[in-house]
Amino acid sequence: MKEKVRIIEVGPRDGLQNEKKALDQSVRIELIKKLVDAGIKRIEIGAFVSPQWVPQMAGSLDLTKQILRMQSQGQIAKDIKFSCLVPNVRGMEDALKSGIQEVAIFGACSETFSKKNINCSIAESFIRFRQVLEMAHYHKIKVRGYLSTAFGCPYEGRIDESRVIRLVKTMFKYGVYEVSIGDTVGVATPKQVESLLKKVKRVAPLNKIAMHFHDTRGTSLANVYASYNLGVRAFDTSVGGLGGCPYAKGASGNLATEDLVYMLKGMGIPLHADLEKLIGIKKWLEDKFERELPSRVGKAGIPKGFE
Amino acid sequence: MKEKVRIIEVGPRDGLQNEKKALDQSVRIELIKKLVDAGIKRIEIGAFVSPQWVPQMAGSLDLTKQILRMQSQGQIAKDIKFSCLVPNVRGMEDALKSGIQEVAIFGACSETFSKKNINCSIAESFIRFRQVLEMAHYHKIKVRGYLSTAFGCPYEGRIDESRVIRLVKTMFKYGVYEVSIGDTVGVATPKQVESLLKKVKRVAPLNKIAMHFHDTRGTSLANVYASYNLGVRAFDTSVGGLGGCPYAKGASGNLATEDLVYMLKGMGIPLHADLEKLIGIKKWLEDKFERELPSRVGKAGIPKGFE
Numbered sequence: 001m002k003e004k005v006r007i008i009e010v011g012p013r014d015g016l017q018n019e020k021k022a023l024d025q026s027v028r029i030e031l032i033k034k035l036v037d038a039g040i041k042r043i044e045i046g047a048f049v050s051p052q053w054v055p056q057m058a059g060s061l062d063l064t065k066q067i068l069r070m071q072s073q074g075q076i077a078k079d080i081k082f083s084c085l086v087p088n089v090r091g092m093e094d095a096l097k098s099g100i101q102e103v104a105i106f107g108a109c110s111e112t113f114s115k116k117n118i119n120c121s122i123a124e125s126f127i128r129f130r131q132v133l134e135m136a137h138y139h140k141i142k143v144r145g146y147l148s149t150a151f152g153c154p155y156e157g158r159i160d161e162s163r164v165i166r167l168v169k170t171m172f173k174y175g176v177y178e179v180s181i182g183d184t185v186g187v188a189t190p191k192q193v194e195s196l197l198k199k200v201k202r203v204a205p206l207n208k209i210a211m212h213f214h215d216t217r218g219t220s221l222a223n224v225y226a227s228y229n230l231g232v233r234a235f236d237t238s239v240g241g242l243g244g245c246p247y248a249k250g251a252s253g254n255l256a257t258e259d260l261v262y263m264l265k266g267m268g269i270p271l272h273a274d275l276e277k278l279i280g281i282k283k284w285l286e287d288k289f290e291r292e293l294p295s296r297v298g299k300a301g302i303p304k305g306f307e
Numbered sequence: 308m309k310e311k312v313r314i315i316e317v318g319p320r321d322g323l324q325n326e327k328k329a330l331d332q333s334v335r336i337e338l339i340k341k342l343v344d345a346g347i348k349r350i351e352i353g354a355f356v357s358p359q360w361v362p363q364m365a366g367s368l369d370l371t372k373q374i375l376r377m378q379s380q381g382q383i384a385k386d387i388k389f390s391c392l393v394p395n396v397r398g399m400e401d402a403l404k405s406g407i408q409e410v411a412i413f414g415a416c417s418e419t420f421s422k423k424n425i426n427c428s429i430a431e432s433f434i435r436f437r438q439v440l441e442m443a444h445y446h447k448i449k450v451r452g453y454l455s456t457a458f459g460c461p462y463e464g465r466i467d468e469s470r471v472i473r474l475v476k477t478m479f480k481y482g483v484y485e486v487s488i489g490d491t492v493g494v495a496t497p498k499q500v501e502s503l504l505k506k507v508k509r510v511a512p513l514n515k516i517a518m519h520f521h522d523t524r525g526t527s528l529a530n531v532y533a534s535y536n537l538g539v540r541a542f543d544t545s546v547g548g549l550g551g552c553p554y555a556k557g558a559s560g561n562l563a564t565e566d567l568v569y570m571l572k573g574m575g576i577p578l579h580a581d582l583e584k585l586i587g588i589k590k591w592l593e594d595k596f597e598r599e600l601p602s603r604v605g606k607a608g609i610p611k612g613f614e
Contacts, residue, residue: 157612187610189573190532215525217610218566218603219573222528225497248607259525266496266526296525300558303494303524305464 004269006234009035013044015242022056025063034281039272042081048091064098088128092135104144105129109164110153133174145176152187154247161196169203178208180236185247186216190226197230210234213255216245220255221263240282240293256295311576313541316342320351322549329363332370341588343387346579353391355398371405395435399442411451412436416471417460440481452483459494461554468503476510485515492554493523497533504537517541520562523552527562528570547589547600563602
């Protein structure tokens with residue numbers, strides 16, 4: 001079955017990175033295997049960053065090697081696509097050592113957010129991206145581009161659409177195969193999403209765009225729905241809603257994978273993802289973190305007569 | 308300013324009725340006054356039911372008299388519309404005593420839910436509705452009709468659309484001025500909502516329909532958005548998400564008023580409702596109930612640069 005919607009699971013990277021408690025590598029590997037078992041086909045499994053900066057991602061090189069070994073040995077199906085976040089040339093070197101076939105670069109649409117989050121201006125970050133992309137392409141590695149704070153910034157507020165469009169355009173010009181547009185602080189509403197996507201459409205086909213929504217204000221599934229109606233077919237989610245929101249204490253962050261799967265399946269869209277298994281992973285993670293995760297379907301359960 | 312979307316605040320009735328702890332009448336009155344101060348124009352303030360069955364609604368007759376007196380004395384603006392739930396002729400007698408100009412009747416689309424929730428079959432409930440409506444019309448009182456479990460039932464699962472359509476049609480035939488279609492257990496997804504509303508449209512104009520969504524599985528704002536796109540302009544909400552979900556422990560129930568207001572204002576729809584004041588009411592209620600309420604915007608706050 002060819003899936004009509006691509007789900008990109010970012011829990012093992014984006015999710016874990018935003019949790020205070022760092023999980024052991026063996027637990028991270030178990031999480032990835034559980035996600036594969038739950039029918040997820042694309043997973044961001046780590047980040048080649050300094051463990052001083054991001055202890056939660058420490059050992060991503062070894063983790064990636066182990067996951068890819070399992071895949072080459074047939075323990076993980078060949079059709080599962082893994083990727084890792086790569087901030088710079090140094091990280092790209094680890095990517096090459098790991099043997100991973102896809103990497104992701106992470107940029108911001110807000111100048112202030114860029115400085116506070118990746119410690120450089122947007123312009124400087126794009127210079128790094130170019131270097132990473134040149135290396136990646138030389139080694140036939142696919143690159144995915146993130147554009148965070150595309151709708152709002154915790155420091156700058158609303159973000160100018162024209163800036164987002166310019167950055168989307170530049171990322172594709174640099175040779176990324178997909179751009180993930182992120183509502184990092186969960187402020188977007190459907191009309192904003194439609195307005196931006198209609199402009200994005202002029203510079204890139206929407207089948208090359210992924211939307212990365214946060215459920216901080218409960219609008220993420222409405223935004224998914226608006227994006228879907230315009231032709232977007234790729235969405236980033238985090239199992240259990242792992243990650244939380246660093247900018248609003250106790251609030252939800254990443255849209256939970258099971259919440260997206262619930263809505264899409266409820267809309268009659270065929271997916272490999274197994275809702276019950278995803279809810280099982282959410283509960284398993286709650287034990288690991290000793291806290292409740294924000295996933296809604298995970299809490300409410302699958303209703304009688306669903307599917 | 309004429310509002311493009313009508314918000315029907317059901318917190319003081321539907322919300323409080325589903326909270327274990329019953330609030331003192333003085334606190335219920337304070338809540339209603341706070342909602343008026345926050346710009347809410349339609350509020351369901353009580354239910355003329357037996358206090359044995361619903362202790363949270365005890366004293367609704369006296370409460371309604373007090374609220375209407377305040378309004379007649381000019382302490383509450385004339386344009387605010389209040390209503391009370393009326394299950395039967397006995398309740399309608401109280402409505403007449405209270406002097407309220409609008410009442411609501413509550414039915415279900417699921418036979419099992421009807422028996423368990425209002426203790427009679429759907430057919431029996433409609434006989435009661437007819438009696439209530441005859442009395443109401445004789446006294447020139449407007450009647451609103453609720454149809455709960457329109458998308459799913461905790462006991463029966465999926466509900467047949469044709470049954471919902473038939474009941475909507477009958478309620479209008481009986482003379483209600485508005486039907487509120489409820490996703491009582493929060494299972495609906497946007498495509499289901501569209502499918503049902505397109506059929507409803509054949510038997511009633513959508514400007515006479517209100518949608519009553521529960522955020523149990525995070526889909527309520529997506530469902531609001533789908534309904535809005537089809538022309539629905541009235542939505543029931545509960546401040547703070549008051550009420551919870553009796554069918555999924557710890558899960559959200561009623562869509563929070565502030566979450567709806569956030570999305571609609573974010574979509575550029577003018578509303579009298581004051582987001583900050585609504586969030587203030589949510590916090591005030593959390594003190595009263597000594598528990599956190601599920602409202603998302605109430606937790607995350609109003610983002611920088613909003614409006």
